[in-house]
Amino acid sequence: MFLETLHLALQAILRNALRSFLTILGVVIGVAAVIAMVTVGQGSTDQVEADVSKLGTNLLMIRPGQGQGGPGGASSTAASLTLKDVDAIQDQVSSVNVATPMNSRMMTAILGNTNYSTNVTGTDNRYLEATDWAITEGRDFYDSELRSGTAACILGETVRKELFGSSSPLGDVIRIKQISCRVIGVLEAKGASSFGNDQDDRILIPIRTFHRRVAGNQDVSMIYAAIREGISTDKAKVDIELLMRERRRIGPGEDDDFNVFDMKQITSMLTGISSVLTGLLSAVAAVSLLVGGIGIMNIMLVSVTERTREIGIRLAIGATERQVLMQFLVEAIVLSLLGGLIGILLGLALAVVGSNMLAIPFAPDPVIILLAFGFSAVVGVIFGYFPARRAARMNPIVALRHQ
């Protein structure tokens, strides 16, 4: 009997193909919107996570200054970090695998007639280890170069491309301000970070070279500390904080005048933003799904009125209340499921296009797809029941007389 009901419902739907299509348009758009939003949202979350893990989720960043202030922050009032801090963290904090100093500045690199403004970072070889960054061409710094502050530099892929085009830069000398700097290596291309900046747009030089020739002081603006495998970020963070408080002579009860960020914090902040956005957009999309459901109810009510005579005929030739109810209910459910199906396909198609445009992975979530499908069935039941009941309760005599 169910198959017969389905047959009757399909007959009725096909008999009014255009109207059926317009009826489900609301659900199609609602479902497509939800699927597209969630899929693109999930893709961008995945992208952020991938970016951050590329940077190293086991990385802690230590900066002078109070509070969680972003770049700049309150650092000017707090004493800078020093190379001794780096050595102390490296030697005394057992949870830290590698600690590396960083100090950087935007400077113009010159080769012949070509000028290129880039980020010049003073650091050491452990920087490569901490950020898990390989050298594709050439080599890293010799210890002697690091100790003596030789003008040797390792280029990021973007800088290499800007200054040298397709030729190899190894052994050539570029000028950074007044420093003549020999290129000893090229970094592997990393692409854009989740913050949108180009990670390959940088030149590495030994930190001592930076101190002596660029900054004119011994400051370290940031320390990267890579945590030993299997040790929790929180533990490492506490260890570093204890050491730094001691080194910077911060009394009990006093606030830190430095802070330690971990990449996980940044990841969760970014994925948090992206999931809040996805949630909000999905909520809007869900509302449109609701509106789609009301659209179905509206058309079903119109359809019941318009088909009053048909209902009268069906009742007269022996359809029971239940059979008429089921026919209209199944019709509404089939309509909204059809809408759901088309919506899912359309949503996924939109998500593919959107993911391509935003250069993020296409991440369809089967749970959301099933949910959308189930939800459209529920929409059909809820918004189809009222019109169906109205049809079933009609008086056949009155219905037959209806023009």
Next chain:
Amino acid sequence: MTLADETPVIALTGIAKTYGEGETEVRALQDVNLAILSGEFVAIMGPSGSGKSTALNMIGCLDTPTSGSYRFLGTEVGSLGRDQRALLRRNYLGFVFQGYNLLARTSALDNVELPLIYQGMARTERRALALRALARVGLTGREHHHPSQLSGGQQQRVAIARAIVTRPDVLLADEPTGNLDTARGQEIMELLTELNRDEGITILMVTHEPDMAAYAKRLVQFIDGRVASDTTNPAEIANVS
């Protein structure tokens, strides 16, 4: 005739039907007594508002009496619920209307199959019966035409096929020739006469055309909600005005 045959298919006793209440009360039927035996062909006539359609709806189990007793095949219809009456209609009654009342944009075959679908009959069996019913009314070759592609007479034949496909005991026809010209109307009446004679289907037909009523073997006239006359005399039937 055997005794069993004397048990009426339709027995109305003291039937009254009133619509509305108080000032607006309309007495559509008053003290109607009517017994119809199996195999009869009854024409019901009367001026508009005389209650003939109300009576037909009641006999068709589409309506229930306000008071009195209506027994259909021995069952007291007044005490049945909507669905039980639907089952009576489905299994024992066939309807033919003035306006054909076919489902639009639905083939003749699908229209005729409809009552069998509600009976829950399997597809192949259903199809075979529907084809036979269409052949019986002379519409072989037009099974897949939609109502809009058929003439009025053909549409009414589809409606008759739909009414007889379930092999009902009683066929109720409400002005079956009302929308047709005389020639087409006579063809329909001949078909009904054949069905009554050959298949033994009891036929009740409401009409206001004396020519059509003349095909019946019994004539019941309603006036002001009451049975005014009831005759099986062929001469009276032929001369009704």
